[in-house]
Amino acid sequence: MKKLTLDDLRALRNSKKKAMSQRDGEAKSGEVVIGMGTCGIAAGAKSVFDAFLDEMEKLEITNIVIKQTGCMGLCFSEPTVEVATENMPHVVYGNVDEETARRIVRDHLTGTALVSDHIFDKPSMDIIEKGGK
Amino acid sequence: MHATLCDLMMDLVQNSTEADASEIELTIIETKEQIEFTIKDNGKGMSKETQTKAIDPFYSDGEKHAHRRVGLGLPFLLQTAEAADGLATIESEEGHGTQVHFYAKAQHMDLPPFGHFASTATLMLSQPTQGNLSIVRKTETDDYSVTREELVETLGDLNDSQNLTLIKAYIESMEENLEKAG
Numbered sequence: 001m002k003k004l005t006l007d008d009l010r011a012l013r014n015s016k017k018k019a020m021s022q023r024d025g026e027a028k029s030g031e032v033v034i035g036m037g038t039c040g041i042a043a044g045a046k047s048v049f050d051a052f053l054d055e056m057e058k059l060e061i062t063n064i065v066i067k068q069t070g071c072m073g074l075c076f077s078e079p080t081v082e083v084a085t086e087n088m089p090h091v092v093y094g095n096v097d098e099e100t101a102r103r104i105v106r107d108h109l110t111g112t113a114l115v116s117d118h119i120f121d122k123p124s125m126d127i128i129e130k131g132g133k
Numbered sequence: 134m135h136a137t138l139c140d141l142m143m144d145l146v147q148n149s150t151e152a153d154a155s156e157i158e159l160t161i162i163e164t165k166e167q168i169e170f171t172i173k174d175n176g177k178g179m180s181k182e183t184q185t186k187a188i189d190p191f192y193s194d195g196e197k198h199a200h201r202r203v204g205l206g207l208p209f210l211l212q213t214a215e216a217a218d219g220l221a222t223i224e225s226e227e228g229h230g231t232q233v234h235f236y237a238k239a240q241h242m243d244l245p246p247f248g249h250f251a252s253t254a255t256l257m258l259s260q261p262t263q264g265n266l267s268i269v270r271k272t273e274t275d276d277y278s279v280t281r282e283e284l285v286e287t288l289g290d291l292n293d294s295q296n297l298t299l300i301k302a303y304i305e306s307m308e309e310n311l312e313k314a315g
Contacts, residue, residue, distance in 0.1 A: 001305065001310075002306065003307060003310040004303045006283060008303075009287050010287050012299055013287070013296070016295055032294075036147070036256065038135075038144055038206050041140045041143055042135055046256065049252060049255075050252050050301075053294060053298050053301065056294050056298075057298050065290065065292040065293055066259070066292055067261060067292050068259070068261065069261075070147070
């Protein structure tokens with residue numbers, strides 16, 4: 001691979017933007033939050049992040065932001081991923097490996113189905129009450 | 134236990150972010166004999182007392198999780214350095230910032246693998262913070278650097294999934310072209 005410069009990066013960004021605006025249909029917006037605490041990292045959250053990026057790129061899914069959060073108090077079910085998209089229930093997935101991440105992109109982010117066997121429900125209540133960090 | 138050195142660095146950069154640092158510098162120096170990295174921030178720092186406690190795996194400041202009695206980030210780092218004939222040190226001043234330094238023998242059989250730096254750096258750079266992060270990667274004969282500020286200026290929202298893919302490709306391209314001795 002050629003060494004990219006910031007100018008290359010800017011050009012790539014602009015060409016992607018152009019391609020997006022030429023495509024039909026309204027892309028649904030949403031947010032994917034990956035638990036990246038010590039527990040999440042140790043359980044493989046980094047490869048989950050890679051899988052999300054890769055699958056979203058393949059399916060040309062845009063308008064989704066991927067954020068990170070610390071531990072949600074669910075260390076035993078790491079990696080955990082919270083997904084909030086338009087027209088779909090707000091879900092916390094637990095024990096998400098690379099394949100599950102790809103399924104979440106294919107099913108949940110496209111707005112067709114939830115990945116039922118990995119739904120954890122809600123983050124630990126004491127953390128929600130304190131606002132979390 | 135963390136599987137790679139990248140995981141350890143990720144944990145430390147998060148510590149700096151959580152210490153409300155506006156400037157974080159991660160410098161990684163890889164030579165044939167040694168691997169070394171330093172994370173320096175201008176965050177809130179720690180008192181001498183807290184520094185001693187921070188390396189105890191059964192200590193946590195309790196701010197994030199009220200009932201938790203473990204904090205494994207720094208203990209993992211110390212353990213890894215010790216296992217690979219190296220050393221990890223923490224220097225910190227309350228109100229001024231913290232600097233964590235790690236080195237270990239590159240060829241040591243108990244040194245964890247380096248890990249995939251492009252995804253790690255992408256995650257570090259897209260952490261929820263307004264502060265800047267500079268990453269400097271050096272070998273004996275080559276180096277490159279990347280900063281959060283320049284990426285925000287070039288791409289805009291760093292959490293946008295397409296921008297994340299671009300950042301990863303950008304860093305991958307620099308990793309691939311980084312000359313390593315021997």
